[in-house]
Amino acid sequence: MKNNQRTVRIQWAFFMIGLVVLAFGISLTIQGKALGIGPWDVFHYGLFKQLGLTIGTWSIIAGILIVLMTSIFYRQWPKIGTILNMVLIGVFIDIFNFLLVEPETLMMQITVFVTGTIIMALGIGIYVAPDLGAGPRDSLMLMLSDVLGWKVSTSRNVMEVTVAVLGWLLQGPVGVGTVFIAFMLGTMVGYTLPLAKRMLKFFIKKGDSDENINQRPLWSYDND
Numbered sequence: 001m002k003n004n005q006r007t008v009r010i011q012w013a014f015f016m017i018g019l020v021v022l023a024f025g026i027s028l029t030i031q032g033k034a035l036g037i038g039p040w041d042v043f044h045y046g047l048f049k050q051l052g053l054t055i056g057t058w059s060i061i062a063g064i065l066i067v068l069m070t071s072i073f074y075r076q077w078p079k080i081g082t083i084l085n086m087v088l089i090g091v092f093i094d095i096f097n098f099l100l101v102e103p104e105t106l107m108m109q110i111t112v113f114v115t116g117t118i119i120m121a122l123g124i125g126i127y128v129a130p131d132l133g134a135g136p137r138d139s140l141m142l143m144l145s146d147v148l149g150w151k152v153s154t155s156r157n158v159m160e161v162t163v164a165v166l167g168w169l170l171q172g173p174v175g176v177g178t179v180f181i182a183f184m185l186g187t188m189v190g191y192t193l194p195l196a197k198r199m200l201k202f203f204i205k206k207g208d209s210d211e212n213i214n215q216r217p218l219w220s221y222d223n224d
Contacts, residue, residue: 007204011130014200015081016088018127023092025123028116029177030055030093031102032109036175038120039164039182040137046170056094060087066136070143081133089135113177121185125192129200156186 029037030045037045044058053061063086067078103109128134134142137159144155160182168174 010200010203011132014130014196014203015084015127015132018123018125018129018196019085019088020092020123021126022120022123023089024096025116025119025121026089027093027096027100028112028119029181030097030116031100032111032113032116032177033173034106034109034175035113035177036173036179037177037181038185039160039167039178042167042172042174042178043163043170044167044172046167046172049172050170054094055097056090056092058090059093060090063087063090063136066140070136070139073143073147078139079133082136082139083133085127085133085135117177117181117185118188120181121188121192122196124185124189125194125196126199128189128193129196157182 026038026041030041033045036042040059040062041055044055044062047053047058048055067082067086071078103112141155141159144150144159148155150158164174164178164182
């Protein structure tokens with residue numbers, strides 16, 4: 001029982017850390033918005049620009065609408081992880097946007113944007129690894145795939161192009177960075193997710209035994 005409780009605590013710690021890291025990455029890309037930002041963030045930024053509130057607040061509002069729609073479609077309550085993702089990502093984005101200073105030069109904006117994209121991929125890998133609930137937008141992607149009979153990749157691309165266009169119409173910052181995030185972030189997560197899963201397994205194993213962390217390298221858990 002104690003081992004199970006410890007495992008659950010580690011999983012939730014990973015999940016929460018992943019949300020914070022993801023929000024930090026999103027905020028960094030927003031600070032480097034001269035290159036454009038991610039498709040959904042373009043949409044949230046456009047709503048913020050036209051209607052006020054904050055980018056994080058619009059992220060939460062969009063998430064609530066998506067969760068309601070997908071819950072009705074699948075006729076089931078969303079996982080607690082999905083609800084926390086919906087709320088906390090928006091809260092953390094606003095906190096980081098308040099704390100971060102917008103870079104002054106183009107080179108700094110490029111550096112901040114690229115760094116933010118890498119951090120986003122890392123955050124997604126960390127929060128997805130414990131499998132405690134998909135984000136609202138991932139649920140929407142799966143719903144579109146089920147309703148329209150599309151491949152998941154097709155659903156994702158259509159969804160992100162659509163929200164990017166809507167965001168652009170709302171005067172959100174669309175640019176080469178938007179295209180980069182739309183088509184490369186998934187590839188980057190393909191590397192960060194397996195790494196995060198190895199890290200999670202390592203810490204769970206470590207918690208279940210008195211094994212010294214330095215006596216068994218992290219990658220040795222791949223073959224367990």
